Amino acid sequence: MFIQQLANGISVGGIYALMATGYALIYSLLGFSNWAHGEVAMIGAYIAIISVLNAKFPLPIAIIIGIIIAGVFSFINEKIAYKRIRDNKSPTMFLMIAAMGLSTTYQNAATNIFGAKFKIFPGLFAVAFHIGKITIGSLDLISLIVSLVSLVVLDITINHTKVGLGIRSVASNSYTASLMGINVDRYISLVFLVAGMYAGCAGILLGMKYTVYPTMGNVALKAFISSVLGGLGSVRGAIIGALVIGIMETMVTAYLSSGLRDLFTFMLLVIILLVKPSGLMGVHVEEKA
Amino acid sequence: MSSYVEGVAILLGLNIIAVLGVSILTGFTRLFSFGNAGFMAIGAYGSAILTTKYGIPFIPAIIISAAFSGLIAYLIGALTLKLRGDYFLIATLGFGESVRVLFAYIEPITGGARGFTAIPKYTNFYITAISVVIAFIFAWNLVHSKTGRDLIAVREQEAAAEAVGINTFASKQLAFVISAVYAGWAGALYSHNLTFITPEMFNLAKSAELTITTVIGGLGSLTGSVLGTLLVTLLPELFRSLASYRMLIYGIAVVAVIVLKPDGLYGYREFSINRIISYLKKVFVKAPKKGADIVERNT
Structure with missing residues (x-):
């Protein structure tokens, strides 16, 4: 029973991690939490599902289309809103407010275009695999593998490639990086594109596991809490935080009550901020005058 | 006055009170909070419980529940105000959402997720109007006093404010407590206006709406906040036929204001x-x- 719940928790945590890394990447570059991230995931899920249902694409192609379009939307958000706010030299909090506005816009646009009804991915059949004592559904297994592979690829890219070095240099100090001849805006755009694609992937996995609906992006709040738990701006921290949250949620649901699940998550958020605001793996930075 | 106009006026009034609280916190002290809906919930549920279960008259119930909101803010502030700005925002978010989930969970007291029903309708136009006037005069005098200038100093340059001898922690705590009292006050009027409340009414979106209204109205301006509330509350009433596009237009408007007119309608100056x-x-x-x-x- 315990190991079974652990497996479920890791599977949920993997999906959270796909979104949480996006929060971490964007926070490390721009110092704000991108509240529209969940809606990017929702857009990815919707694009994939209408590609299957209405355009009759095969599922794998539909998934790829969904992931790409989600990345494009994330990129557009950066271009039409965040970049201009940065150029205006407005306070960083304004980026969050703009992201809130974008989130409201996309949620309601989706309700108006696709309707508030739940949509279900067709042609999915769940096969249960038995590994030792634990039973794992095919969808859980797929999402586990997909998130594991994507996260490892992301980690290697950031820590061991030239592009990753560029991203890390912009995160460390964007002004100095620009003096060293790094095109800061290009790296920021790239990060938004990649973060959007990962969010789209997470949205599609969630849509397959449950259903697709306009406010499904609200689940990104959990991913956000994961990235705070791991330490804002730390990609590895976000992954660990997501796994912790995923496991804790399934454990609370299994052993206590599903009504308490969210309370535990939010309380954990407040407690981590009080005890160690820099999170598990974050770097504590004093506020500069 | 027709009941429709009175209803809109009451809604406007209680939104103004809640936004004025956020205005003092965000506009004058530059602390962003995504938890003020939690304080509204405390005021709304607190006053509803006081009037229905303990038979306490409406006005004392408002005062007690608003003061209780302030007390909670004092405690939360004591713990979280030493955090950096964005971490403080996240902590208030966690607080607001915890309140909502907790109220949905403790069903015997709050009615759970299905809501608290049969609250007597005590809120009327006069009580709301008097509340708005008191709230505005108090806020106006506060921001034009020495205390208010301390708050502005914290907003402009916290380290410098501390260097000239302002107790920045106490100033921030004061602003946070006042914003919570205002939110609790608005919440008490809200529950006795609707006569029915659910925890879901006080979610993160509500907190965000209060902050967004303040930003649209303009940071550092009380009249701007009132103007912003007028716009955000009345425009949707005028475009009722476009109901399904209401929130869509609202979202686009928020982004447009932030991007194109970052100071809001009346940033850093008062209507004159x-x-x-x-x-x-x-x-x-x-x-x-x-x-x-x-x-x-x-x-």
Whole structure:
């Protein structure tokens, strides 16, 4: 029973991690939490599902289309809103407010275009695999593998490639990086594109596991809490935080009550901020005058 | 007054009170909070419980529940106000959502997720109007006092404010407590206006709406906040036929204001007739004068 719940928790945590890394990447570059991230995931899920249902694409192609379009939307958000706010030299909090506005816009646009009804991915059949004592559904297994592979690829890219070095240099100090001849805006755009694609992937996995609906992006709040738990701006921290949250949620649901699940998550958020605001793996930075 | 107009006026009034609280916190002290809906919930549920279960009259119930909101803010603030700005925001978010989930969970007291029903309708136009006037006068006097200047100093440069001897922690805590009292006050009026409340009414979106309204109205301006609330509350009423596009337009408007007019409608200045007159003078009187100058020089 315990190991079974652990497996479920890791599977949920993997999906959270796909979104949480996006929060971490964007926070490390721009110092704000991108509240529209969940809606990017929702857009990815919707694009994939209408590609299957209405355009009759095969599922794998539909998934790829969904992931790409989600990345494009994330990129557009950066271009039409965040970049201009940065150029205006407005306070960083304004980026969050703009992201809130974008989130409201996309949620309601989706309700108006696709309707508030739940949509279900067709042609999915769940096969249960038995590994030792634990039973794992095919969808859980797929999402586990997909998130594991994507996260490892992301980690290697950031820590061991030239592009990753560029991203890390912009995160460390964007002004100095620009003096060293790094095109800061290009790296920021790239990060938004990649973060959007990962969010789209997470949205599609969630849509397959449950259903697709306009406010499904609200689940990104959990991913956000994961990235705070791991330490804002730390990609590895976000992954660990997501796994912790995923496991804790399934454990609370299994052993206590599903009504308490969210309370535990939010309380954990407040407690981590009080005890160690820099999170598990974050770097504590004093506020500069 | 027709009941529809009265309903809209009450809604407007209680939104103004809640937004004024956020305005003091965000506009004058630059602390962003995504948890003020939690304080509204405490005020709403607190006053509803006091009037229905303990038979306490409405006005004392408002005062007790608003004060209780303030007390909770004092405790939360004591723990979280030493955090950096964005971490403080996240902590308030966690607080607000915890309140919502907790109220949904403790069903015997709050009615759970299905809501608290049969609250007597005590809120009327006069109580709301008087509340708005008191709230505005208090806020106006606060921001124009020494305490208010301390808050502005914290907003502009916290380290410098501390260096000249301002107790920045106490200033921030004061602003946070006042914003919570205002939110609790608005919440108490809200529950006795609707007569039915659910925890879901006080979610993160509600907190965000309060902050967004303050930003649209303009940071550092009380009249701007009132104007922003007027716009955000009344425009949707005018466009009822476009109900399904209401929130869509609202979202686009938020992004447009933030991107195109970052100071909001009335950023860092108050509404004043004199400025409007001098602006009109500049537009209508000065312009021909300039032309006249050139003509004179040419001849």
